[in-house]
Amino acid sequence: xxxxxxxxxxxxxxxxxxxxxxxxxxxxxxxxxxxxxxxxxxxxxxxxxxxxxxxxxxxxxxxxxxxxxxxxxxxxxxxxxxxxxxxxxxxxxxxxxxxxxxxxxxxxxxxxxxxxxxxxxxxxxxxxxxxxxxxxxxxxxxxxxxxxxxxxxxxxxxxxxxxxxxxxxxxxxxxxxxxxxxxxxxxxxxxxxxxxxxxxxxxxxxxxxxxxxxxxxxxxxxxxxxxxxxxxxxxxxxxxxxxxxxxxxxxxxxxxxxxxxxxxxxxxxxxxxxxxxxxxxxxxxxxxxxxxxxxxxxxxxxxxxxxxxxxxxxxxxxxxxxxxxxxxxxxxxxxxxxxxxxxxxxxxxxxxxxxxxxxxxxxxxxxxxxxxxxxxxxxxxxxx
Amino acid sequence: xxxxxxxxxxxxxxxxxxxxxxxxxxxxxxxxxxxxxxxxxxxxxxxxxxxxxxxxxxxxxxxxxxxxxxxxxxxxxxxxxxxxxxxxxxxxxxxxxxxxxxxxxxxxxxxxxxxxxxxxxxxxxxxxxxxxxxxxxxxxxxxxxxxxxxxxxxxxxxxxxxxxxxxxxxxxxxxxxxxxxxxxxxxxxxxxxxxxxxxxxxxxxxxxxxxxxxxxxxxxxxxxxxxxxxxxxxxxxxxxxxxxxxxxxxxxxxxxxxxxxxxxxxxxxxxxxxxxxxxxxxxxxxxxxxxxxxxxxxxxxxxxxxxxxxxxxxxxxxxxxxxxxxxxxxxxxxxxxxxxxxxxxxxxxxxxxxxxxxxxxxxxxxxxxxxxxxxxxxxxxxxx
DNA sequence: TCGACTTACGAAGGAGCGCTTCATTAGTAG
DNA sequence: CTACTAATGAAGCGCTCCTTCGTAAGTCGA
Numbered sequence: 001x002x003x004x005x006x007x008x009x010x011x012x013x014x015x016x017x018x019x020x021x022x023x024x025x026x027x028x029x030x031x032x033x034x035x036x037x038x039x040x041x042x043x044x045x046x047x048x049x050x051x052x053x054x055x056x057x058x059x060x061x062x063x064x065x066x067x068x069x070x071x072x073x074x075x076x077x078x079x080x081x082x083x084x085x086x087x088x089x090x091x092x093x094x095x096x097x098x099x100x101x102x103x104x105x106x107x108x109x110x111x112x113x114x115x116x117x118x119x120x121x122x123x124x125x126x127x128x129x130x131x132x133x134x135x136x137x138x139x140x141x142x143x144x145x146x147x148x149x150x151x152x153x154x155x156x157x158x159x160x161x162x163x164x165x166x167x168x169x170x171x172x173x174x175x176x177x178x179x180x181x182x183x184x185x186x187x188x189x190x191x192x193x194x195x196x197x198x199x200x201x202x203x204x205x206x207x208x209x210x211x212x213x214x215x216x217x218x219x220x221x222x223x224x225x226x227x228x229x230x231x232x233x234x235x236x237x238x239x240x241x242x243x244x245x246x247x248x249x250x251x252x253x254x255x256x257x258x259x260x261x262x263x264x265x266x267x268x269x270x271x272x273x274x275x276x277x278x279x280x281x282x283x284x285x286x287x288x289x290x291x292x293x294x295x296x297x298x299x300x301x302x303x304x305x306x307x308x309x310x311x312x313x314x315x316x317x318x319x320x321x322x323x324x325x326x327x328x329x330x331x332x333x334x335x336x337x338x339x340x341x342x343x344x345x346x347x348x349x350x351x352x353x354x355x356x357x358x359x360x361x362x363x364x365x366x367x368x369x370x371x372x373x374x375x376x377x378x379x380x381x382x383x384x
Numbered sequence: 385x386x387x388x389x390x391x392x393x394x395x396x397x398x399x400x401x402x403x404x405x406x407x408x409x410x411x412x413x414x415x416x417x418x419x420x421x422x423x424x425x426x427x428x429x430x431x432x433x434x435x436x437x438x439x440x441x442x443x444x445x446x447x448x449x450x451x452x453x454x455x456x457x458x459x460x461x462x463x464x465x466x467x468x469x470x471x472x473x474x475x476x477x478x479x480x481x482x483x484x485x486x487x488x489x490x491x492x493x494x495x496x497x498x499x500x501x502x503x504x505x506x507x508x509x510x511x512x513x514x515x516x517x518x519x520x521x522x523x524x525x526x527x528x529x530x531x532x533x534x535x536x537x538x539x540x541x542x543x544x545x546x547x548x549x550x551x552x553x554x555x556x557x558x559x560x561x562x563x564x565x566x567x568x569x570x571x572x573x574x575x576x577x578x579x580x581x582x583x584x585x586x587x588x589x590x591x592x593x594x595x596x597x598x599x600x601x602x603x604x605x606x607x608x609x610x611x612x613x614x615x616x617x618x619x620x621x622x623x624x625x626x627x628x629x630x631x632x633x634x635x636x637x638x639x640x641x642x643x644x645x646x647x648x649x650x651x652x653x654x655x656x657x658x659x660x661x662x663x664x665x666x667x668x669x670x671x672x673x674x675x676x677x678x679x680x681x682x683x684x685x686x687x688x689x690x691x692x693x694x695x696x697x698x699x700x701x702x703x704x705x706x707x708x709x710x711x712x713x714x715x716x717x718x719x720x721x722x723x724x725x726x727x728x729x730x731x732x733x734x735x736x737x738x739x740x741x742x743x744x745x746x747x748x749x750x751x752x753x754x755x756x757x758x759x760x761x762x763x764x765x766x767x768x
Numbered sequence: 769t770c771g772a773c774t775t776a777c778g779a780a781g782g783a784g785c786g787c788t789t790c791a792t793t794a795g796t797a798g
Numbered sequence: 799c800t801a802c803t804a805a806t807g808a809a810g811c812g813c814t815c816c817t818t819c820g821t822a823a824g825t826c827g828a
Contacts, residue, residue: 072824
């Protein structure tokens with residue numbers, strides 16, 4: 001439950017230091033007075049706090065803002081550049097990476113194409129290239145990294161081992177965390193990509209401020225990620241959101257309706273078929289429209305199951321097919337309305353392809369916060 | 385997200401007071417030294433804390449335990465009797481009530497039978513009788529009550545209004561919270577009964593210490609309650625767990641297999657038919673066994689949906705039919721195994737009919753804790 | 769250019785809280 | 799009755815935050 005430790009005076013100071021850091025991270029550079037007011041402390045006390053934080057390297061002074069009345073106030077800012085975070089999206093066809101500062105501000109992004117059936121080592125090499133690219137772009141080195149957060153398809157257990165991956169054969173049974181830890185001498189976090197995408201939408205996307213979200217990954221494969229009470233929900237064995245495994249939920253084969261539509265011309269490679277069908281449906285092709293209807297029919301069953309179980313505030317449609325949200329959204333709403341007890345909002349992702357990378361960065365930021373703001377840690381660590 | 389308030393010296397004291405109360409609630413009477421050690425404070429400091437708490441009426445001294453070496457130590461205990469909590473289970477056929485002290489220790493219980501189609505006022509009168517009975521048994525008065533927590537069938541919105549209730553027609557559209565607040569001059573909480581049952585199992589039943597639990601109410605009606613990350617999950621519109629609304633989940637009509645079994649003799653009232661079938665299956669009646677198999681087949685589909693969505697550590701089987709858990713459990717496990725990605729533990733409820741009442745009490749206790757231990761409250765209130 | 773005004777800074781003094789230390793007290797064991 | 803044990807209570811210290819007040823560094827208007 002909660003901790004049973006009482007507090008020392010130093011604990012109080014620590015609390016106030018953390019409050020100051022939080023306020024600075026949230027509101028950018030602040031004067032001492034503003035900071036003190038936000039934190040509910042007196043100015044002299046806050047001065048001591050900031051002095052200490054500056055000594056530790058967490059905070060630094062910036063030039064006062066000119067043009068104000070009265071004596072210019074000192075301003076302080078959180079040193080978000082005292083460390084860097086990397087988010088990686090390991091997809092079937094692309095490996096994306098982004099590098100951010102400690103506030104999650106993205107400073108560089110790269111993409112490495114990779115074949116779905118590429119052997120393991122090639123895939124790992126591509127990850128390294130993607131991250132190196134980010135480091136080069138932002139003129140940082142691997143030793144500046146505090147955390148690398150990775151989102152990947154498949155089910156990953158608590159220790160970072162891949163348990164199941166339908167899309168990427170080479171991934172199976174891999175000790176992904178172990179391999180990445182060899183590659184990067186810092187904290188390595190691994191999470192399912194749909195869950196990270198869900199997180200991204202609640203922090204920077206269409207679901208900002210929403211506490212309970214179901215994220216649907218609609219694309220050539222189906223997936224779901226849950227945010228419950230503002231936190232990513234993994235499940236006891238890190239296998240939450242795998243509703244597509246249930247035949248009755250009709251998710252697993254749903255994309256086939258789009259892939260096998262008669263409206264797709266000869267010679268179109270199979271991986272582009274669904275896109276063709278969706279485009280044709282937008283233009284009113286009756287065959288395509290019918291295929292889309294069947295697809296959404298199936299999609300709605302599994303989605304309704306999740307909505308009925310969780311009663312989320314919002315359902316977010318993401319993944320490759322969400323580019324055709326205009327074709328899908330209203331139909332999905334209609335089908336869900338018939339099945340749900342309380343209809344949630346249904347929206348399309350606003351982050352698109354960036355979803356997972358952004359989610360990985362947010363995940364790393366959150367992890368850092370948890371480390372920082374855990375009540376049971378000792379004195380605040382010195383940066384570097 | 386989190387609060388941005390810094391702390392005062394008094395805040396520290398408050399923190400330590402709460403820590404002391406917590407420790408005393410958890411571990412019963414404690415000496416000053418023991419208390420200080422648990423809380424990580426020095427003895428003199430803890431002395432001041434307890435002095436203050438005694439002044440406020442939260443804590444009292446008890447006689448020292450004899451037979452110890454050295455000077456006898458003063459002992460303190462949390463005054464769990466400075467207020468009382470009531471939990472009510474409003475079922476179709478019975479209204480149960482229990483009265484507990486602030487630690488959730490149950491001091492009195494009553495039961496009032498009521499007909500499922502009884503008019504509204506009669507039902508409300510039965511609630512009042514059930515609670516009055518508890519008060520009389522424990523020699524307390526309604527003014528000693530701090531909280532009344534109620535569990536009821538149906539979907540109840542955030543304001544305590546009944547939105548949907550298949551089993552109790554008179555319940556529909558009722559402002560239950562309003563009516564109960566007229567009845568009891570204290571805090572009134574309302575929650576769905578399956579959710580309270582789920583909570584009860586995680587606190588005092590078979591799922592103690594488990595953070596993610598799916599509770600199945602199996603009986604003449606089907607229901608589910610979720611505990612996620614140790615907390616009851618209501619959902620945005622308080623409609624979580626309503627998977628039985630989805631035809632594909634095959635829950636809604638599942639009990640019919642048991643009700644309409646040819647093994648049930650003529651003249652058995654319809655509400656006892658399922659019980660007969662389950663008993664016959666236990667004795668090996670092939671018709672009954674077949675009915676049970678079909679029942680569990682259906683039950684497993686909706687259950688698998690919840691398990692795949694949430695990946696809980698445990699599934700608890702409760703409700704009326706769980707008395708026949710021996711007949712159901714292994715079959716359910718077998719069917720689930722085939723459908724789930726990661727198989728959760730599947731157990732029978734250990735609290736039986738008490739489930740909801742106990743859950744209501746636990747809910748009231750938890751609510752009290754939240755009030756007490758919220759970081760943003762002023763000085764600790766004086767009891768009475 | 770100078771004085772009035774505004775806002776922030778910095779030092780001083782005070783109160784609250786928790787810590788350590790130590791002589792004292794109230795029991796048990798032999 | 800004495801030795802031992804463990805808790806008590808009082809005294810003194812250090813840390814953190816508070817309030818107060820004189821001083822400093824800007825802008826604004828004459």
